Amino acid sequence: MRITMVGTGYVGLVTGTCLSNTGNQVTCLDVDQSKIDMLKGGGCPIYEPGLEEMIRRNTRAGRLHFTTDAAAAYQSAEIIFICVGTPSDEHGRADLKYVLAAADDIGRAINAAPGATGGDVDERRAKIIVVKSTVPVGTNEKVRDRIAAQTDKVFRMASNPEFLKEGAAIADFNKPDRVVIGCEDKGTGDRLRDLYEPFVRQGNPIFIMDIRSAEMVKYASNAMLATKISFINEVARLCEAYGADVDEVRRGMCSDSRIGNKFLYPGLGYGGSCFPKDVLACIDMGTTSQTDTPLLRAVHDVNQQQRRAFIAKLEAHFGANLSGRTIAVWGIAFKPGTDDVREAPSITLMQHLLDRGATVRAHDPVAHETAQRILGDEPVYCDDMYQAIEGADALVVCTDWDEFKHPDFDIVRQRLRSPIVFDGRNLYRPESMAEAGFTYYSVGRKAVTADSGQTTVHI
Ligand SMILES: NC(=O)c1ccc[n+]([C@@H]2O[C@H](COP(=O)([O-])OP(=O)(O)OC[C@H]3O[C@@H](n4cnc5c(N)ncnc54)[C@H](O)[C@@H]3O)[C@@H](O)[C@H]2O)c1
Incomplete structure (x- = not known):
C-alpha cells in the first residue's frame, strides 16, 4: 500500500518505518525541514533503540521516503496517517491546531488531484484518512468536516490510536497487544485490517469499532x-x-x-x-x-x-x-x-x-x-x-x-x-x-x- 505519515516524530517515524518494513511504500512528511534533511542524510532525529538501523535498511530498499512536499505526499497516498502532536494548551485542553492544519492541507491537496467525487465509488480506491494522534472524542468528525470543506472528492475517515511505548516502540508496534481501529464502513475496516495483519500473526486481536x-x-x-x-x-x-x-x-x-x-x-x-x-x-x-x-x-x-x-x-x-x-x-x-x-x-x-x-x-x-x-x-x-x-x-x-x-x-x-x-x-x-x-x-x-x-x- 502507498502510505503517508503526517508528522515524523516519535509515533510517525516509528510507525512509518515499521509499515515500510512489511513492504509498504511509506512517505514520512514533516513541516520541520531540519528533521527531514537529517533523515534524508541517514541520521535519526530521535533516540529509539533499533530505529536508525531500520530506517537505513528500508530507505536503501526504496520503501521509505522523507519529504516536506505535502501536496505530493497527500496526493500519492492511499492511506494517510495523521501523527502530529496534540499537546496541552494553557487550559489543559488537547490543542488540535496541528491536527486541523494537517486536515486543511489534506483537503486542499486531494482537491487538486484526480479522484472520484461521489456517486459510484470504488471503495478500494477511496483515500483513507486515519487519525493516529491521541485526540478527544469527536475530533475525527472535526477532521472530516475540515477536509470536506476543501473538497468534494471522496475519502474515508478512521481512528487508529497508537499504544507504542518510547524505548520499546519498535517491538510494541511490531507485536502490539491489540490494534484498535475505529471506522464508519466495512471497506475501511477491511483495508486497515489487511495493513495490520502482518503484525498480529501470533493471534493478538484487531478490534474494529x-x-x-x-x-x-x-x-x-x-x-x-x-x-x-x-x-x-x-x-x-x-x-x-x-x-x-x-x-x-x-x-x-x-x-x-x-x-x-x-x-x-x-x-x-x-x-x-x-x-x-x-x-x-x-x-x-x-x-x-x-x-x-x-x-x-x-x-x-x-x-x-x-x-x-x-x-x-x-x-x-x-x-x-x-x-x-x-x-x-x-x-x-x-x-x-x-x-x-x-x-x-x-x-x-x-x-x-x-x-x-x-x-x-x-x-x-x-x-x-x-x-x-x-x-x-x-x-x-x-x-x-x-x-x-x-x-x-x-x-x-x-x-x-x-x-x-x-x-x-x-x-x-x-x-x-x-x-x-x-x-x-x-x-x-x-x-x-x-x-x-x-x-x-x-x-x-x-x-x-x-x-x-x-x-x-x-x-
Ligand atoms: N510519543 C509517544 O510515545 C506516543 C505514543 C502514543 C501516542 N502518541 C500520540 O501521537 C501523537 C504524536 O506524538 P509524538 O510524540 O510522535 O509527537 P512529536 O512531537 O514527536 O511529532 C510530531 C511531528 O509532527 C510534525 N508536524 C506538525 N504539524 C505538521 C503538519 N501540518 N504536517 C506535517 N508534520 C507536522 C512536527 O514537526 C513533529 O515532527 C500525539 O497525539 C501523541 O499523544 C504519542
Whole structure:
C-alpha cells in the first residue's frame, strides 16, 4: 500500500518505518525541514533503540521516503496517517491546531488531484484518512468536516490510536497487544485490517469499532495507567508517614492476581509526552460535557504533589536556599530508553534547583540535547555519570536507566562532597546504602543515615 505519515516524530517515524518494513511504500512528511534533511542524510532525529538501523535498511530498499512536499505526499497516498502532536494548551485542553492544519492541507491537496467525487465509488480506491494522534472524542468528525470543506472528492475517515511505548516502540508496534481501529464502513475496516495483519500473526486481536469508541480507548488506557502510578505514589506517602516500606507493601499487594504487578512502582510521578496531557484532556472532556471526573482530577493532583514532595525532602535536608550547593542529577529522560524529556520530573526538579541558586551537574545517556532545548546551558551536562557527581553535595536519581542500577558506590562516595543520595526511583536498598556510608532518601521507604544505619522517618 502507498502510505503517508503526517508528522515524523516519535509515533510517525516509528510507525512509518515499521509499515515500510512489511513492504509498504511509506512517505514520512514533516513541516520541520531540519528533521527531514537529517533523515534524508541517514541520521535519526530521535533516540529509539533499533530505529536508525531500520530506517537505513528500508530507505536503501526504496520503501521509505522523507519529504516536506505535502501536496505530493497527500496526493500519492492511499492511506494517510495523521501523527502530529496534540499537546496541552494553557487550559489543559488537547490543542488540535496541528491536527486541523494537517486536515486543511489534506483537503486542499486531494482537491487538486484526480479522484472520484461521489456517486459510484470504488471503495478500494477511496483515500483513507486515519487519525493516529491521541485526540478527544469527536475530533475525527472535526477532521472530516475540515477536509470536506476543501473538497468534494471522496475519502474515508478512521481512528487508529497508537499504544507504542518510547524505548520499546519498535517491538510494541511490531507485536502490539491489540490494534484498535475505529471506522464508519466495512471497506475501511477491511483495508486497515489487511495493513495490520502482518503484525498480529501470533493471534493478538484487531478490534474494529465505531470511531468515537476508538478515540476513547486511548484516553481510557492512558488514564488507567496514570491512575495506577498516582495510586501507588499515594500509598508510598502513607508508608512514609507510618514507617512502612512501600516495596514490601507492593510485593504483598501485587501478588493478588486481581491487582497484578505492572505499573505499580512508586517514584517521582508520571511524566512524558502522553500521560500528563492525556489525563488533563480527559478532565477537559468531562468539563466540556458537564461530566464530573473527580478521580482523574485526583490522579493529576497526586502526580503534581509527588514531584513537590520529593523536592521537599531535598529542601528539608539542605534548606530552601541552595545557593553555593551543587546537586548531581542522574537521568533526565522521563523514562529509560528514550531521549524524550517532555514533562519529565527531572526537568521540574532541575528548574527548581537552579531557581534556588544551586549548580546542577546532570548526566543522561542520551537526553542532553533534548534537555538543553528546555533548560538551556545552565545545568552542566556531563558525559560520564561519575563526572556528574564530582564535588556535588548530593546525588539525585531521576530516571531508572540500567547503568544507574549498580554503580560503584566507592566511587560515588569518594567523589561526592557529602555522601547523600536522593533516589526518586527506589533503585537501591536502604540498609545497603546505610552500610555503604550514605545518607539515603527514597520514595515510600524510611530514610537512612550514614553512620549507624539508624532509620529516620521523613514526611
Ligand atoms: N510519543 C509517544 O510515545 C506516543 C505514543 C502514543 C501516542 N502518541 C500520540 O501521537 C501523537 C504524536 O506524538 P509524538 O510524540 O510522535 O509527537 P512529536 O512531537 O514527536 O511529532 C510530531 C511531528 O509532527 C510534525 N508536524 C506538525 N504539524 C505538521 C503538519 N501540518 N504536517 C506535517 N508534520 C507536522 C512536527 O514537526 C513533529 O515532527 C500525539 O497525539 C501523541 O499523544 C504519542
